[in-house]
Amino acid sequence: MKKVLFLIITVALCTSSIAQSYRDLHRIGLTHYALPTNKVARNTISFHPSANHAAASWTTGTPPNGGIDRGTGINYYDIYNLDWRPVTDPKRIEDERTGWGTHGFTAQGEIVVAHNSKERLEAGLVVSTRDSWGTGEWQKDSLRCTPYMISTTWTGQLFETTKLVWPTMVTNGDIVHLVAVTEQYPTSNVTTCSSEYSMGYTINGKNYPTVPLYYRSSDGGKTWDIKEMNFHDNGGMTEFELREISSDSYVLAVRDNHVVFLYENSGGFI
Helix, strand or coil: CHHHHHHHHHHHHHHHHCCCCCCCCCCCCCCCCCCCCCCCCCCCEEECCCCCEEEEEEEECCCCCCCCCCEEEEEEEECCCCEECCCCCCCCCCCCCEEEEEEEECCCCEEEEEEECCCHHHCCEEEEEECCCCCCCCEEEEECCCCEEEECCCCCCEEEECCEEEEEEEEECCEEEEEEEECCCCCCCCCCCCCCCCCEEEECCEEECCCEEEEEECCCCCCCCEEEEEHHHHCCCCHHHHHHCCCCCEEEEEECCEEEEEEEECCEEC
16 A cells, blocks of 8 residues: 555656656656646556556657757656656657657557657657666557648648647556547637638538547557547537647546546536
8 A cells, every 4th residue: 555655746746847858857857848738638548458568658858958859758656666767768759759758558558649840740749658667678650640631830721630639648558548639729719610611621521620539449559440530420429629729628437348538628527
């Protein structure tokens, strides 16, 4: 019981300190990237169900003048030794600039999913996996959305993108459940979803500024057997609820074969 309480207290303290520039995060790790995430809804702390170990991930970056090499930092906690691993390599795990990664243990390995800073057709979530958690080389892949039109300027200039952002993830053995959203429309005054609206992800002939999409992998994130299931057609979300979706406003939970998707809008949690 004392060990469990110690871990809970350690996790609570560490969570409040993540993303502080140049600071030893209670021996978790170091980061030069000082910008915290939006609502911290994704899983940045994971527990291995059988090995009694935990992992913490955060957005790290070097050099300190802007985090050009921004990516996912990760470290592991051993409850038998009641300590985090020594920080021997504070660099990001990805080869390209990413951010806001979410971590999960698989049966024997682990997976990290983050969104990258690329635009247009080459954009997609950066998926990093390895067969043995805590050791070995990371295998990299990209998970992209079906192309859709979006504007990132106030001029209304359109371009095509496959971008997915703000992932959250939960694992159950080698089964990975993932939710991410399409790029957000840059203005906050979009109040209608109609066929006349010329930007966004299209569902049943209507276009939406931001849409949550569900993905599932049965092999630890190496391939995806469910790709781009939208919650309007498959989860019963109304058009009003789709308009209310924003970054990091949703969480996932899993137990056995049951998966729960919870999101918040201006009216509360649904």
